[in-house]
Amino acid sequence: MKRAFSGVQPTGNIHIGNYIGALKQFVQLQNEMETVYCIVDLHSITVPQNPKELQEHTLDVAALYLSVGLDPKKSIIFVQSTVPAHAELAWILTCNSYTGELSRMIQFKDKSKEKESAPTGLFTYPLLMAADILLYDAQYVPVGNDQKQHIELTRDLAERFNNKYGDTFVVPEYKGTKVGARIMALDDPTNKMSKSAENEHSRISLLDTPSKVKKSIMRATTDSDNEIRFDEENKPGISNLLAIYSVFSGLDIKEIERKYAGCGYGQLKKDLVEVVNDSLVDIQKKYFEIRKSDELLEILREGTKKAQNISEETMIRVKEKIGLVRL
Numbered sequence: 001m002k003r004a005f006s007g008v009q010p011t012g013n014i015h016i017g018n019y020i021g022a023l024k025q026f027v028q029l030q031n032e033m034e035t036v037y038c039i040v041d042l043h044s045i046t047v048p049q050n051p052k053e054l055q056e057h058t059l060d061v062a063a064l065y066l067s068v069g070l071d072p073k074k075s076i077i078f079v080q081s082t083v084p085a086h087a088e089l090a091w092i093l094t095c096n097s098y099t100g101e102l103s104r105m106i107q108f109k110d111k112s113k114e115k116e117s118a119p120t121g122l123f124t125y126p127l128l129m130a131a132d133i134l135l136y137d138a139q140y141v142p143v144g145n146d147q148k149q150h151i152e153l154t155r156d157l158a159e160r161f162n163n164k165y166g167d168t169f170v171v172p173e174y175k176g177t178k179v180g181a182r183i184m185a186l187d188d189p190t191n192k193m194s195k196s197a198e199n200e201h202s203r204i205s206l207l208d209t210p211s212k213v214k215k216s217i218m219r220a221t222t223d224s225d226n227e228i229r230f231d232e233e234n235k236p237g238i239s240n241l242l243a244i245y246s247v248f249s250g251l252d253i254k255e256i257e258r259k260y261a262g263c264g265y266g267q268l269k270k271d272l273v274e275v276v277n278d279s280l281v282d283i284q285k286k287y288f289e290i291r292k293s294d295e296l297l298e299i300l301r302e303g304t305k306k307a308q309n310i311s312e313e314t315m316i317r318v319k320e321k322i323g324l325v326r327l
């Protein structure tokens, strides 16, 4: 049986980029293979967090997982820090990696830009991510394309370990969506949509109100030629809106282009507001039911047990290979 693994950081503002690039794939895959999904709280502490907010955001993401359609009967859903093997394997991978390869990571370079010294956790972030994936023998990692380089590194680490110690890890593959693997910021379509951008209108969060969604879409940056055509290079703003439209409506991009032939950007934006709000209403309704329920904690506890069972087996294999005693 094939298995997929992925995770989302509990940093608040989960947006439609996270949904399109990652969460939507998570839901589709649970009908095709075993699926393990984590809320990666240890990754989020690579930058300062308010402890109270971190706890809340962790449960927020768990509730969002369920609201977008993850089914705990089909998927293992758990919080990373409740399974100690993640940090343990990350250390072992640290001892089998090189500062050179970590220095080349684009995410690290971006986050440490113009700083004299960066947090060590930001530097070793991809090793913890590799540990997450390798612990579960995952063949597939559904993520947005900003994470592609981290998956490449995970593959290198797995292959290196297997060559040195004999077959131990499954070498995983990046799994991206055809449309929307990189949703761009609404205010600047040359940058990816992000949780931390200062301008709240640069993104649509899954918990935004209908009027906030309307404002963000209506003021989205486009171009001046008023032709509705998918062309990421020359028309990044309109192409981004078309990708979002396509994912939320289920129509393919060609169909949408035909539907809006001869129409102006205003019409497309107005309809997009409706298409997005229709989907968000359903997600939010479920979210508010689940978020405060005891069921949520019960699902996470169950997930921890299942994740622990799988990861402990991997750790026995790994420790034996590298010569750590088992008493």
Ligand code: TYM
Pocket: 005, 006, 007, 008, 009, 010, 017, 018, 019, 020, 021, 022, 040, 043, 128, 129, 130, 132, 133, 141, 142, 143, 144, 145, 146, 147, 180, 181, 182, 183, 184, 192, 193, 194
């Ligand atoms: P995070 O929380 O930053 O992002 C969660 C997921 O959302 C995707 N994503 C996007 N997809 C399309 N367009 C965007 N603008 C956009 N922004 C974010 C990300 O690619 C990601 O799939 N490092 C991971 C978390 C992680 C992980 C793992 C993932 C930790 N361990 C193991 C997979 C496997 C991250 O960036 O999370």
